[in-house]
Amino acid sequence: MLRIPCPVCGLRDETEFSYGADATVRLPDMNEADPKVWHDYVFIRDNPRGPHKEYWHHVSGCRQWIVVHRDTLTHEIFGSALAREVAA
Amino acid sequence: MSHYSALSILGHGLTGNRYWSRAWRDPAPKPSYDVVIVGAGGHGLATAYYLAKEHGIRNVAVLEKGWLGGGNTGRNTTIVRSNYMIPGNSAFYDRSMRMWDNLSQDLNYNVMLSRRGYYYVFHSPGQAEGLRRRANVMLGNGIKAEFFDRAQIMKRLPFLDYSPTARFPIFGAFLQPRAGTARHDAVAWGYARGADKQGVDIIQQCEVTNYIWDNQKIVGVETTRGPIRAKKVVLAVAGHTSHLAAKAGLRLPIETHVLQAFVTEPLKPLVDNVIVYGGAHFYISQSDKGGLVLGGDLDGFNSYAQRGGLPIVEHTLQSAKALIPSISRLRLLRQWAGVMDMTMDGSPIIGKMPVEGLWLTGGWNYGGFKATPASGYCLAWTIAKGEPHPDSAAFTLERFERGYQIDEFGAGPYPKAQ
Numbered sequence: 001m002l003r004i005p006c007p008v009c010g011l012r013d014e015t016e017f018s019y020g021a022d023a024t025v026r027l028p029d030m031n032e033a034d035p036k037v038w039h040d041y042v043f044i045r046d047n048p049r050g051p052h053k054e055y056w057h058h059v060s061g062c063r064q065w066i067v068v069h070r071d072t073l074t075h076e077i078f079g080s081a082l083a084r085e086v087a088a
Numbered sequence: 089m090s091h092y093s094a095l096s097i098l099g100h101g102l103t104g105n106r107y108w109s110r111a112w113r114d115p116a117p118k119p120s121y122d123v124v125i126v127g128a129g130g131h132g133l134a135t136a137y138y139l140a141k142e143h144g145i146r147n148v149a150v151l152e153k154g155w156l157g158g159g160n161t162g163r164n165t166t167i168v169r170s171n172y173m174i175p176g177n178s179a180f181y182d183r184s185m186r187m188w189d190n191l192s193q194d195l196n197y198n199v200m201l202s203r204r205g206y207y208y209v210f211h212s213p214g215q216a217e218g219l220r221r222r223a224n225v226m227l228g229n230g231i232k233a234e235f236f237d238r239a240q241i242m243k244r245l246p247f248l249d250y251s252p253t254a255r256f257p258i259f260g261a262f263l264q265p266r267a268g269t270a271r272h273d274a275v276a277w278g279y280a281r282g283a284d285k286q287g288v289d290i291i292q293q294c295e296v297t298n299y300i301w302d303n304q305k306i307v308g309v310e311t312t313r314g315p316i317r318a319k320k321v322v323l324a325v326a327g328h329t330s331h332l333a334a335k336a337g338l339r340l341p342i343e344t345h346v347l348q349a350f351v352t353e354p355l356k357p358l359v360d361n362v363i364v365y366g367g368a369h370f371y372i373s374q375s376d377k378g379g380l381v382l383g384g385d386l387d388g389f390n391s392y393a394q395r396g397g398l399p400i401v402e403h404t405l406q407s408a409k410a411l412i413p414s415i416s417r418l419r420l421l422r423q424w425a426g427v428m429d430m431t432m433d434g435s436p437i438i439g440k441m442p443v444e445g446l447w448l449t450g451g452w453n454y455g456g457f458k459a460t461p462a463s464g465y466c467l468a469w470t471i472a473k474g475e476p477h478p479d480s481a482a483f484t485l486e487r488f489e490r491g492y493q494i495d496e497f498g499a500g501p502y503p504k505a506q
Contacts (some may be wrong), residue, residue: 014399019504044340049331049344072390073342
């Protein structure tokens with residue numbers, strides 16, 4: 001069981017959250033015409049073995065999307081922030 | 089290296105089993121090979137075996153950072169099946185099913201293949217229609233499939249929960265009669281022994297840390313036991329494919345996720361087949377030792393940890409109890425986890441990489457074990473002939489660029505949902 005620090009609710013169980021996706025992936029500009037850029041956006045991931053920034057939805061809590069900084073090898077969590085503050 | 093037979097068992101039995109020879113050597117790495125395969129799991133060893141057997145390429149090393157067969161080959165739930173219907177998958181997985189038939193004889197090693205049948209229980213009219221379509225497509229492809237309604241399945245699998253209070257009512261089940269299980273460790277050991285016999289060096293405790301480059305071309309690997317040069321480097325490291333591909337400058341359509349499995353204390357024969365629960369992601373079979381082998385869903389977030397969390401333990405055991413209430417008092421003997429390459433369409437990647445000198449078999453999602461013979465055979469063909477084998481030709485890395493994803497499950501580019 002992961003214990004995830006929610007910036008709003010504090011330390012909560014993993015079961016209150018729903019995993020989103022890699023939070024470093026950014027939507028390309030809508031005028032982007034290069035298919036490779038869209039291919040990379042849709043399909044390609046760094047998938048690091050180590051620190052990873054990822055979206056979680058605190059769906060059974062404050063319902064905020066948050067970005068969690070977590071190690072994929074050790075499951076150590078370094079911190080979290082509201083997604084809207086990170087993505088802006 | 090002795091040939092295994094009933095006579096050899098008898099002979100060694102009479103001499104107290106003191107004179108068995110090693111099943112494979114433990115050689116020191118040579119400075120260079122024609123082909124270096126990274127990862128001594130089922131896929132890597134099968135590739136080495138077929139390179140030697142089918143194509144006469146014997147100057148091959150298989151490098152393993154831990155022990156042979158200690159990754160996903162030793163961590164899966166041992167199910168072999170080919171209930172696929174999408175072009176690209178059907179022919180490949182059926183080749184694998186046909187190869188399983190003679191594998192024990194071919195390897196002279198008993199992989200304990202048991203074609204006990206694979207039931208997929210369904211719980212709604214919509215699910216029934218979906219599975220009926222799948223069964224029909226399979227029949228059209230020459231893969232046997234059967235379909236049973238509720239009354240028939242009550243006779244065949246009487247221990248499922250058919251009560252009015254069942255979590256999901258059972259409408260019937262789909263059966264692939266030729267599917268079943270095999271002894272997963274024996275597959276790795278059999279391929280290792282077969283490859284070693286033909287001159288392949290299997291080098292354990294040898295982690296690949298980087299590549300040796302020559303003018304944009306990979307010409308070998310740096311390892312914890314020194315540099316090893318190779319004309320061709322092959323990655324068969326499912327779970328860690330992204331990690332090793334990144335060192336070659338490649339970014340792949342893969343996320344690594346953790347999947348758990350469980351085995352209960354042994355009991356008398358109860359579950360004669362492989363049974364998949366349509367109400368949640370859950371599957372169960374009974375090992376030859378009598379333990380029930382349970383598998384469930386991914387933990388659901390990127391992980392390389394090779395250990396699972398309690399929420400999925402609870403989910404899997406709830407599913408087990410919902411499907412077969414009578415096993416609720418069994419105790420779990422062991423629980424473990426493996427890390428999967430989950431691709432963006434749920435299908436694997438086999439073939440040459442955009443980097444010169446590098447080949448890959450990876451992205452096996454949940455289903456690498458059953459594919460082991462065909463994966464090794466097709467990849468060996470691809471390496472030897474320089475062109476994809478027709479049965480694995482669809483599993484290119486480029487399919488994502490061209491919109492030819494092979495999305496059997498229809499989940500879209502969401503690896504955790506595949």
